Amino acid sequence: RAVQDANPGGRPVQVVAHRGASEDVPEHTLAAYRKAIEDGADALECDVRLTADGELVCVHDWRVNRTSNGRGAVSSLELADLAALDFGSWKGSPGEPEAPDRYDPGERSRVLTLTRLLELIHETDRRVELAIETKHPTRWAGQVEERLLEVLRRFGLDRPAPGEPSAVRVMSFSSRSLRRVQTAAPDLPTVYLMQYVLPRHRDGRLPAGVRIAGPAMRIVRANPGYVARLHRAGHRVHVWTVDRPEDVDLCVELGVDAIITNRPRQVLTQLGR
Ligand code: G3P
Ligand code: CA
Numbered sequence: 001r002a003v004q005d006a007n008p009g010g011r012p013v014q015v016v017a018h019r020g021a022s023e024d025v026p027e028h029t030l031a032a033y034r035k036a037i038e039d040g041a042d043a044l045e046c047d048v049r050l051t052a053d054g055e056l057v058c059v060h061d062w063r064v065n066r067t068s069n070g071r072g073a074v075s076s077l078e079l080a081d082l083a084a085l086d087f088g089s090w091k092g093s094p095g096e097p098e099a100p101d102r103y104d105p106g107e108r109s110r111v112l113t114l115t116r117l118l119e120l121i122h123e124t125d126r127r128v129e130l131a132i133e134t135k136h137p138t139r140w141a142g143q144v145e146e147r148l149l150e151v152l153r154r155f156g157l158d159r160p161a162p163g164e165p166s167a168v169r170v171m172s173f174s175s176r177s178l179r180r181v182q183t184a185a186p187d188l189p190t191v192y193l194m195q196y197v198l199p200r201h202r203d204g205r206l207p208a209g210v211r212i213a214g215p216a217m218r219i220v221r222a223n224p225g226y227v228a229r230l231h232r233a234g235h236r237v238h239v240w241t242v243d244r245p246e247d248v249d250l251c252v253e254l255g256v257d258a259i260i261t262n263r264p265r266q267v268l269t270q271l272g273r
Contacts, residue, residue: 014258043129204229
């Protein structure tokens with residue numbers, strides 16, 4: 001059913017495609033992001049990891065085993081090794097009757113670099129925001145963030161355009177990773193991801209400098225009042241991963257600011273968009 005499409009502050013609820021339109025198309029591939037943009041997603045979510053030769057690639061797991069035909073840790077492989085793997089064949093296409101033929105086989109199976117994803121957004125003729133999650137930041141002691149900011153700088157995205165909200169935000173479960181980003185790029189919004197609520201965050205206050213809270217849907221379901229507490233503490237609230245219609249309804253009722261979902265088309269339809 002269609003539900004109200006704005007939070008109590010009157011801001012529209014953003015629909016963010018988690019790993020692209022990843023229910024239908026293999027996650028983190030160019031095809032998954034193309035589909036999310038076609039589906040009308042307001043923003044895209046991606047995870048980034050460093051390869052052995054210092055490239056940022058969009059891969060969720062620390063190893064490539066689940067989502068490719070290869071084996072091993074992303075951090076032990078060079079970009080050329082990853083480029084030789086197939087990141088698409090592991091997944092069927094339940095929601096895409098015409099796929100995989102609909103996509104260039106490379107776009108549906110090749111490893112995606114952050115640079116290529118930013119190029120796709122740049123080529124798009126409407127505003128599409130990007131939420132980038134730093135994975136495994138502690139092992140790399142600052143290199144993930146350093147490289148990330150270098151890439152964003154190249155696209156002029158390390159700070160918002162004057163008078164506009166930032167098109168990019170950096171997310172992490174690690175407050176240390178977010179602090180590094182805040183120090184190097186103070187105008188870039190950061191999202192503190194939460195798997196569970198630590199006692200020191202129960203009142204809604206998050207690590208210094210963090211503007212956006214990223215609670216798991218599980219937290220919101222168990223404690224709906226927490227969204228209002230986060231809002232009162234001055235944070236926006238971006239909830240993940242919201243795939244069930246009843247969870248979408250709850251998020252809208254609570255006035256969350258963004259819904260991060262594997263099925264952006266279905267969520268947009270539910271929102272009447
Ligand atoms: O958007 C946040 C969410 O992606 C965090 O969990 O494991 O899917 O990266 P995960
Ligand atoms: Ca993620």
